[in-house]
Amino acid sequence: DDTKKADVSKETITVSAAASMQAAMNELKDDYVKAHHLDASQIAINYGGSGTLRQQIEQGAPTSIFISANESNMRLLQDKNLVEKVKPLTANSLVLIVPKGKQAYKISDLGNVNRLAIGTVETVPAGKYAEESLKKLGVWEQVQPKLVYAKDVKAVTAYVAEATADAGFVYKTDAMASKDRVVITDTAPADSHKPIIYPIALVTKNENQLAKDFYAYLTSAEAQQILQKYGFTSVPNAAK
Amino acid sequence: MISFAITVQRPTLLIQAEGVLDTGITTLTGSSGSGKSTIIKSLAGLVRPTTGCIIRNDEVWVDTTKNIFLAPQQRFVGYMPQGNIVFPHMSVYHNITYSKRGDEALLSHIMNRLGLGKYKDIKAGTLSGGEQQRVALGRALYAKPVILLLDEPLSALDWNLREQVRRDLVDIIGEWQIPCLWVTHDKNEADEVGQQRWHCEAGQLYTE
Amino acid sequence: MISFAITVQRPTLLIQAEGVLDTGITTLTGSSGSGKSTIIKSLAGLVRPTTGCIIRNDEVWVDTTKNIFLAPQQRFVGYMPQGNIVFPHMSVYHNITYSKRGDEALLSHIMNRLGLGKYKDIKAGTLSGGEQQRVALGRALYAKPVILLLDEPLSALDWNLREQVRRDLVDIIGEWQIPCLWVTHDKNEADEVGQQRWHCEAGQLYTE
Amino acid sequence: MSPLWLSLEVALLALVHIIVVGLLLNYILKRYDVKGKALIDSVLTLPLVLPPVVVGFALLVIFSPGGAFGAWLQSIGIQVVFSKMGAVLASSIIGFPLFYQTVRAALSSIDPAVEDVARTLGASELRIFFTISIPLAWKGIVTGAILAFSRALGEFGATILIAGNIPGLTRTMPLAIYSLVEVGDYSGAFTIVVYICALTLGLLWSVHLITKGGLFGQRR
C-alpha cells in the first residue's frame, strides 16, 4: 500500500469534463486532493463543450478521464476504442424557463408564446430532448413556428434572460446556475424524453493509478451527494 | 498691403520679423537657417506665430492677443514651398488646377510659359526636380492670389529657363498689382527683381 | 577613372550618355528634365540602365549584355541627391556618420566647414532647406568615396556660404584625387569649378 | 441562400459600413482636436480584444426586443436579432477596429507639408482628406479593408448569438462549419474550409493584380 501511494504522489492527470459540471467538479476535486494529501496541480481539469473535449481526445490529447454531457460523444470514442469503463455518472433533467418577472408559461400553454428558444435539434442534445418531449406532450405542432434555435444551452439561457425569447428549454443545472435571471416554471416529465445521461470513462492511452483512483471516487456514493447539491440527479446504476 | 509684426520661437532660434508688404516684389535674402521660410509660412497660415499680428488691408489674419488666427484656406495666398512639394499622385494638370480659382486662359498661359504642356497628363511624382518646381509655381499662380509667397521659386531651373520664368513672374505680378515676398539665394536675382529688399540674419528681419 | 556608355528609357524621353570621368571636377549643366539626375543615379547604381556599361578602372559596374549590375553598396560612391534627402528621424551627427567610412578628423572638418556644429544633436527632419542640404553634402563626403556624384549640391545655400562651401569642395576633391560629377544650374559655378564641362539636352549628353 | 453567398453578402455589407464609418471617424479625429482621443480610440478597439461572444452578448442586450431600444426598433419594423442585419452588425463591429487603426496609422504617416500646400490653395479640409490624404494613404486603406473584410468573413462568436444559426437566413460559412462539425460531417466542414481558403487566396490575388503588385513589392 505504501509503494502505491508513493506512486500516485508523483502522478498527474488531466480530466476533461463538460463545462456544465464545473462547479460540481471543482468541489469534487478539492475534496479529493484534500482527503488524499495530493497537490492541487496533480489533477488538472479541462472544461469545455463535450464535442470539443471529444475532438481533443480523438487527436490524442493527454486526457485521462472524460466526462461527457451526452452519450453520443462518448459513443464516438467508444467506437474507436479510445475509452474504457464507460458508465453513467449522473443525470440531468429538462426544465422550462422564462425571463424573471415576465409571464410564467407552463408547457401546456406554450401555444401562446411569441418565441420559444431551444438548442439546435441536430447539434445540441438539449434541443433534441426538447423536441422529443414537446412531440410526446402533443404541443410540437403548435410551437414549431415560434421556435428559435440556439447554438447551445447557454445561448438559450441568454435569449430567455434578455427576453429575446419568452421561454426556453434548458437543463435544470443551467437554470439553477442562472436563477437570479430566469425562473423555472415547469419540468419536462422524465418519461417524455430519453434519459439525460452524463457518462464517464477512462481514456485507455493515458490511464495511470491516479486516474483509476479518481475515477473510483467520482463514481462513488459520496460523490453522488455532491453532484445532487448542484441539481444533478442520480442514475440507478451510478454508485455500484 | 500686408503689415505684420510677429515672433516665432524655434528650438534653435527666436525669429522676430516686422514689416509691410506693398504691391510689387519684395525680395528676402539671408543665410541658411536664418528664418526666411518660417516668415513665409507664418504669412501663409502654416505656422502659428508665438506672438504678434498680421493684417491685410483691414482684415486681421493673426492677432495672438485676441487669439485670432485666420485659416490658410481663408487667406487666398499663392504659396510656393521650398523643396517643390507637388501632389505626387496627381497629374500635372490636376496639380495646377487644384485651387479651382483660375480659368482656362490662365491655365494655358501658365502651361505655355512654364513649358509644362507636354507633361500635362503625367503624374507629378515622377517628374524631374526642375519640372516639379515649375508645377509648384504654376499651381500657386493658378490660385489668383492676393499675395504671392515664393520660397526660392527658381532654384532648380537652369539659367535660360530661370531668366525667362523670372521675367514672366515680374510681368504677372505687375499686371495683377499684388504684393509678392520672394525668397532667393541669388544676389543678382534679388537685385534685378526686388523693388523692396529685405534681409534676414539669425532670426532678425531687416527691412532697410 | 570611370567610363560609361548607357541608355535609359523614360516614358517621356530616351536618355543616351557616353563619357569618361577623370580625376577632378566635371560639371554637368542642361535644361530641366534633360536627364542629368538620371545619369547621376545610373552611376550611383540607383537606376538600371536599359542598355550599356559602366566601368571603373578595371572593375565592371554595369554591363547589360552580360547582365552585370554592381549593387550601390559595392560602388563606394559619394552621392548627394537632388532635393536634399536626409534621414529625417536621425540626428545630424548620425546622418553624417551613417557610412562609417570616415573618421573623427574628417567628421570635425566637415562639421566645421559646413557650419553644422550647433545642429549636431538635432533631428535632421526639422532643419531648414539649406541646413538639410549641408547635411546631405557632409554625409556624402564622410563616406570617403571613390567618386563624388553631386546633384545640385549648393542650390539651397545663400551666396556667402555657397562661395565658401564651393571652395572647400574644390579643395577636398583636389586633395583626395577623385573624379566628381557636379550638376549645377549656375553658369558661373560651372565655369569656375569645372575642369571638364558637360552639357545635357533632351536626353543627349554632350561632352564637348 | 448558400453559406458561401450569404457570407460574401454579409462581409461585403459589413465592409461598406466599416469603410464609411471608419473614414468618417478618422476624418473627424484627425480634423478636430477632440478631447479624449485616446479614450475614443480605446473604445473603438475594444471589439478586437473582447471575445466575440462578449460582443455578441452586448449586442443581444442592446438589440433584443426585450429591451427598450430593441422594442422600439421592433415597433418601427426593424428586427436585428435572428436576421441578416444582425449578422452584418456583428461582422461590422468585430471588423471595424482593424480598418480604423490601420487607416489611422497610414494617414498619420503622410507628410503634413503636402496637406499644408493644399490648405493655402483654399481647399476645404474635407476636400483635402479625399483628394490628398486618402490617395496618399491608399496602401494602408486597402490593407485595412482586406483585414476587416477577412475578419468579417470569419466572424463566428458574435454572429451566432445575435443572428442565430438559421440555415439560408443567417448561416454563414463559419456557422456552417460549426454546424457540420457538430453533427460529425467532417468532410462537409472541410469543403467549406477549402472554399474559405480559395476565397481568401482569390481575394488577395486580385488585389495583387489590381494594384499591379504595388501593394506587395516596391516599384522602381
Add this chain to the structure above:
Amino acid sequence: MSPLWLSLEVALLALVHIIVVGLLLNYILKRYDVKGKALIDSVLTLPLVLPPVVVGFALLVIFSPGGAFGAWLQSIGIQVVFSKMGAVLASSIIGFPLFYQTVRAALSSIDPAVEDVARTLGASELRIFFTISIPLAWKGIVTGAILAFSRALGEFGATILIAGNIPGLTRTMPLAIYSLVEVGDYSGAFTIVVYICALTLGLLWSVHLITKGGLFGQRR
C-alpha cells in the same frame, strides 16, 4: 496563475513571437524577389479569415501526441496540447496576420529615395531595414503590434481547443469568461470583461503617452 496574469503573459509571449517572425518575413519579402509573394501573403492571412476553431483544430491535429509530429515533440519533452505553450501558439498564429499586414503597408509607403541614399553609403540591406525602414514606419509597426496584442488577448476559439481550459494553467481571460457564463456566474464574467476593457484602455493610453500623442494626432 490568475486569468488576468496568464492572459497578459500569453499575449506578451505571442507578441514577441509575432514581432520577430513578422519583421523577419517582411524583411525577406521586401528584400528578395520571392516568387509567389501573393501566395505566401494569402497563406499568412488565412488565420484571420478562418474561424478560430478551424485554426485550433488544425493545430490540434498537428501538435497532438496522437500524430507523428506531436509524438516526436513529446519524445523530446515538449508538450503543446493542454499547456501554456499551446495558448501562446494559438494566439501567435491568430494575431500574426494583423501585425504582418499592417507593417507591410507601412514599410511600402516609405519613400524609396531615402533607402536608396543609404544604399550608396554602403549600408547592408539589413542595416537599412533596421535603421531607416523600421524607424520611418514606426507608426504602422506600433499599430500592428497593438492590433496583434489585442487580438491575442481576446483569443478564445483556437486556444480552448489546443491549450484546453484548465484553471490556473491555460485559463486565460476569454476562457474564464466562457467558464463563468457556463456556470451562470454572470457578475464574475462581467468583472473580467471590465478587466479586459480597463487593460485595453490602459494599454492604448500608455502608448498615447509614450508616443506623446504622435500616434494619435499630428504635430505641428
